[in-house]
Amino acid sequence: MVLDSTAIVTGGGRGIGQAICVRLAQKGADVVIADLDSAEMSETKRLVENEGQRALAVETDVTELESVQDTVDTALDEFDEVGILVNNAGIAGPTDPCEEIAQEAWDATTNVNLRGPFFMCREVIPIMKEQGYGRVVNIASVTGKKPLLNRTPYAATKMGLIGFTRTLALEVGEHDINVNAICPGSVDGPRIRGVFEQQAEATGQTYDTVRTEVENQSPRNELVDREDIANTTAYLCSDEASRITGQDINVSAGKVMY
Known part of the structure; x- marks a missing residue:
């Protein structure tokens, strides 16, 4: 499996995003790291270049269209094409009952x-259409398929991202552009630990109790590793997955099976 293309990875400075950048580089892709934290992007850039691939760190605010346009233009200027887009940037949002959540x-x-x-x-789909090729991977969540207590904003966005994925796949398939979503379970790392802390505070439980309860939701009694997500992303971006599109694929250690 060789990825002879350029990938833009949002939220690529750390965690799942960093693991995805490194794995795509290991498979032969040049990588544009789109993030807000320059120090974290610098480390990811170093790791990508250690794999023998070119890397470009671009400060990007995905909520601002002009910033996104500048990032895509910079990627084209540097690499001439964009064949892979991984929408990984995301935030956990508040942990509160719906009626207590601020606008x-x-x-x-x-x-x-x-x-x-x-x-x-x-911004990227027109480029992919002109090339006649593209792979888009949206990092959703199993919370896009099952409820998560006191997390209505997060659940709504991840469910929405699955619908966005399916509809976009229908729109662009004739151009050899595949669009898929990955639905991770609880991925071990600083972000989920922060969520556990919030949940513990909200419910009056200890951190260890909350973590154990989440681990026990998997038949393997474990969390997911960020490399699991990176491996699946690389596969979906490869020619080996050329007939897979419009799918939302669980990587959850069995936490969700539908």
Whole structure:
């Protein structure tokens, strides 16, 4: 499996995004790291270049159309083409009952988790159509398929992202552009640990109790590793997955099976 293309990965500075950047580089892709944190992007850039591929770090605010346009233009100027887009940037949003959630918190969550992928696809899809080839992977969540207590903004955006994925796949399939979503379960790392802390505070439980309860939702009694998501992303971007489009694929250690 060789990816002879250029990939834009939003939220590529750390966590799942960084793992995706490195894995795509290992498979032969040059990588545009689109993020807001310059220090984290610099580290990802170093890791990509260590794999022998070219890397470009571009400060990007996915909620602002002009910033997205500048990022895509920069990618084209540097690499001449964009064959892969991974919409990974996302935020967890508040952990509160619906009636206690401020409008600002709702807007912030929807702006990053839904408007961001829309803006990125809006700018990249015409390029892919002209090339006659493209792969789009949206990082959704199993929360796009099952409820998560006190997380209405997050759940709404991830369910919305699955609908966006299916509809866009229908629109662009004739141009050899595949659009898929990955639905991770709870991925171990700083972000989910922060969510566990919020949930523990909201429910009056200990952090360890919350974490164990989440782990036990999987028949394997474990969280997902970020490399699991990176591996699936690389596969979906390869020619080996050329007949897979419009799908939302669980990588959840069995937490969700539909």
